[in-house]
Amino acid sequence: MSQSNTQDQRQSNSREIKYGERAIANGELITFPNPRVGRRYDIDITLPEFTCKCPFSGYPDFATIHITYCPDERVVELKSLKLYINSYRERYISHEEAVHEILDDFVAAADPLEIKIKGDFSPRGNVHTVITANLKKGTGNRE
DSSP states (O other): OOHHHHHHHHHHHHHSOOHHHHHHHTOOOOEEEOTTTTSOOOEEEEEEEEEEEOTTTOOEEEEEEEEEEEOSSEEEOHHHHHHHHHTTTTOBOOHHHHHHHHHHHHHHHHOOSEEEEEEEEEEETTEEEEEEEEEETTTOOBO
């Protein structure tokens, strides 16, 4: 195989959608039955590699997303959560909207008794942002 054919093959391979990219693009929150319905307990999840893009500048934003929830009938499967969170990587979205959208999608999938989502965004331009959104089932109140 000539050198130019090898380069063409490498370039062609780099343009294909990788299996991880397909999984992320198809990412949706999957749930399973809570093994202890009726018992109140908290699930704490930390996702330290959240990324998105600033909708104004296009610069990347990095955050650690903290999720604490008390499940009701359903529990979120962790691999699906990882893929869902990774789907934000190329999205232009504000810090505030990202946290609220994660909350809304999580509630739509699992309908927890209580949930708190905290986005701790890395400082950029000497500004450190932490966004927290909460919801308690039955109240409809977001804090």
